[in-house]
Amino acid sequence: MxxxxxxxxxxxxxxGCGGVVAATNLGRKLGADHDVILVDRxxxxxxxxAFLFIMLGERQPQDISRSLSHLQKRNxxxxxSEILGIDPTRQEVALAKEKINYDYLIVSxxxxxxPDLVPGFAEASLxxxxxxxAVRLRDALSAxxxxxxVVGVPLGTYRCPPAPYETQWMLDNYFxxxxxxxxxxxxxxxxxxxxxxxxxxxxxWLDAESKRRNIKQNYEFVxxxxxxxxxxxxxxxxxxxxxxxxVMVPPHRxxxxxxxxxxxxxxxxxxxxxxxxxxxxxxxxxxGDCADMPASKAGGVAHQEADVLAHNLAVEITGKGxxxxxxxxxx
Ligand SMILES: Cc1cc2nc3c(=O)[nH]c(=O)nc-3n(C[C@H](O)[C@H](O)[C@H](O)COP(=O)(O)OP(=O)(O)OC[C@H]3O[C@@H](n4cnc5c(N)ncnc54)[C@H](O)[C@@H]3O)c2cc1C
Numbered sequence: 001m002x003x004x005x006x007x008x009x010x011x012x013x014x015x016g017c018g019g020v021v022a023a024t025n026l027g028r029k030l031g032a033d034h035d036v037i038l039v040d041r042x043x044x045x046x047x048x049x050a051f052l053f054i055m056l057g058e059r060q061p062q063d064i065s066r067s068l069s070h071l072q073k074r075n076x077x078x079x080x081s082e083i084l085g086i087d088p089t090r091q092e093v094a095l096a097k098e099k100i101n102y103d104y105l106i107v108s109x110x111x112x113x114x115p116d117l118v119p120g121f122a123e124a125s126l127x128x129x130x131x132x133x134a135v136r137l138r139d140a141l142s143a144x145x146x147x148x149x150v151v152g153v154p155l156g157t158y159r160c161p162p163a164p165y166e167t168q169w170m171l172d173n174y175f176x177x178x179x180x181x182x183x184x185x186x187x188x189x190x191x192x193x194x195x196x197x198x199x200x201x202x203x204x205w206l207d208a209e210s211k212r213r214n215i216k217q218n219y220e221f222v223x224x225x226x227x228x229x230x231x232x233x234x235x236x237x238x239x240x241x242x243x244x245x246x247v248m249v250p251p252h253r254x255x256x257x258x259x260x261x262x263x264x265x266x267x268x269x270x271x272x273x274x275x276x277x278x279x280x281x282x283x284x285x286x287x288g289d290c291a292d293m294p295a296s297k298a299g300g301v302a303h304q305e306a307d308v309l310a311h312n313l314a315v316e317i318t319g320k321g322x323x324x325x326x327x328x329x330x331x
Contacts, residue, residue, distance in 0.1 A: 015040035018108035018288030018302035025310035120226030146183030147244030
């Protein structure tokens with residue numbers, strides 16, 4: 001139902017980093033005077049940075065999951081549903097069993113992983129970019145007795161650009177602790193050129209740190225396909241890398257519902273005003289990985305954006321307080 005008697009209905013799409021922070025803040029600030037609704041297909045919030053610890057067996061899935069229903073204590077109604085459509089002209093979101101209207105819409109649907117975009121990927125790569133794959137990678141690592149592990153990244157954007165480096169280094173430590181590092185080769189590939197310059201430049205330092213750990217770095221390697229039978233990553237110009245265990249980051253794209261509804265472009269996500277996070281549609285805002293901001297695809301960025309947007313919307317809705325500027329602290 002649309003808002004009645006001055007009540008506003010704020011709908012938040014996505015219960016990841018950005019959505020949970022926005023919902024918590026708005027629920028606290030608006031109390032019972034307005035309606036805050038959060039929608040996610042999952043019952044739980046997953047803390048994705050900890051997928052790396054799942055990979056090593058240092059955390060269990062339940063350690064890094066929290067039921068979104070806890071938000072109800074903060075005056076947030078949680079709806080578990082697939083989001084099927086967004087109609088910004090009617091101010092309406094289509095869910096599996098109902099349609100909900102909004103006065104304000106915050107879109108925080110992240111990025112979705114798209115293994116289908118690289119032939120052979122789904123059969124070949126185990127990676128910590130999704131919970132289920134991180135669990136399978138943990139089991140493969142614990143059974144690994146020696147050979148070549150190849151970590152790599154796809155073309156385009158993906159969640160947390162530094163995480164592939166953390167992955168290499170955590171694998172290095174893991175095999176040292178098991179006392180078999182000398183039997184494990186670790187390699188990395190990226191389409192980026194080899195960095196040059198001073199060590200205080202982060203990309204130069206990342207390269208140096210990997211090499212210090214005896215991890216071979218393959219630069220300007222663009223994946224074309226993977227041959228799981230022959231355990232071969234096939235690159236452009238007939239470059240090839242053999243592996244025994246492949247830990248490649250899947251390609252990422254905006255959520256399909258954002259593409260289908262015309263809110264997002266395939267490569268860049270949702271265009272937003274860099275200061276206000278407004279989209280071109282009235283009262284529709286985007287934050288986090290799905291927003292086209294000059295910032296990393298990082299939970300820290302989503303959190304800061306959610307804090308500022310929730311504050312500014314609460315000021316607009318209640319007429320109390322002053323808006324604040326978005327001042328992102330990120331690389
Ligand atoms: C291995 C790894 C390590 C990382 N390390 C760090 C780190 O150290 N620091 C850091 O800041 N960030 C890190 N990140 C990145 C961080 O997790 C993301 O940037 C962050 O989660 C983005 O938040 P978000 O709210 O934009 O999207 P997400 O957290 O991805 O949330 C999106 C939500 O939308 C839901 N959703 C999507 N489509 C639909 C639909 N159609 N219907 C219903 N629900 C839908 C999803 O279920 C999901 O819950 C890491 C990520 C990974 C994978």
